[in-house]
Amino acid sequence: MLTVPNILSFFRLALVPVFLVLLISAQDVAALVVLAVASATDFLDGYLARRLNQISRLGQLLDPAADRLYLFAALLGLAARELIPWWLVAVIVGRDVFLAVLGIILASNGYGPLPVHQLGKVATFALFLGLPIIMLGVAFPSLAPGAEPIGWAVALWGAFLYWWAGIIYAIETARVIRLPQPAASVRSDTLEG
Incomplete structure (x- = not known):
């Protein structure tokens, strides 16, 4: 469970509320930086899971869950600001x-x-x-x-x-x-x- 790819996925999940708060509070540059970091960890966790042969069922569940949460956070934040x-x-x-x-x-x-x-x-x-x-x-x-x-x-x-x-x-x-x-x-x- 505590593989490097899963830890990266947990980190990415932890950044979702940070991203949403930044987006809602109109700190757009900071929100974009958090989104870029999340995207980099998304790529990195998949790459490392394959490279280190650490593909797990947990990782396969966390990855799409994080993607959906970022998508919903972006939608909610942008809609709340009427953008x-x-x-x-x-x-x-x-x-x-x-x-x-x-x-x-x-x-x-x-x-x-x-x-x-x-x-x-x-x-x-x-x-x-x-x-x-x-x-x-x-x-x-x-x-x-x-x-x-x-x-x-x-x-x-x-x-x-x-x-x-x-x-x-x-x-x-x-x-x-x-x-x-x-x-x-x-x-x-x-x-x-």
């Missing part, structure tokens, strides 16, 4: 609620989570790129004329792809639960990952 509309928050959070419902459906049918779809990764990357670009335009007003439209374009494209991936997950969930039901001991681990 993005609340409907964008609802669209993105709604998709994650939708996926949670799909997870419950899968679990109730004896399946684990579906593998991450490449489109979902691209969508998440677009959101993680677009929102900080919007923040960059706020932190440095001289960059705003270029940063704002680019940030908005990337963030909106990310939100669209986020839902597109969600629909793919829904279709895949429907397909999986319609499969012939093999023995219970085999079913529970068919879609782990």
Whole structure:
């Protein structure tokens, strides 16, 4: 449990409230620095986990949890300051609620989570790129004329792809639960990952 990659993940998680407080209190440069440090530790923990052969189930759970928390913190902080509309928050959070419902459906049918779809990764990357670009335009007003439209374009494209991936997950969930039901001991681990 206390591997170097997991310690980095815990550190990244501990920075989420720091990031949110900085963002809400309009300390944009400091918030961007915390986000950059969190991004670096995200890359580093994955690299070290593979390099040191320290991949763990805990690490596989912490990494996406931290990603979601940073995404929600950025959305909430920017919306609280009226830099993005609340409907964008609802669209993105709604998709994650939708996926949670799909997870419950899968679990109730004896399946684990579906593998991450490449489109979902691209969508998440677009959101993680677009929102900080919007923040960059706020932190440095001289960059705003270029940063704002680019940030908005990337963030909106990310939100669209986020839902597109969600629909793919829904279709895949429907397909999986319609499969012939093999023995219970085999079913529970068919879609782990």
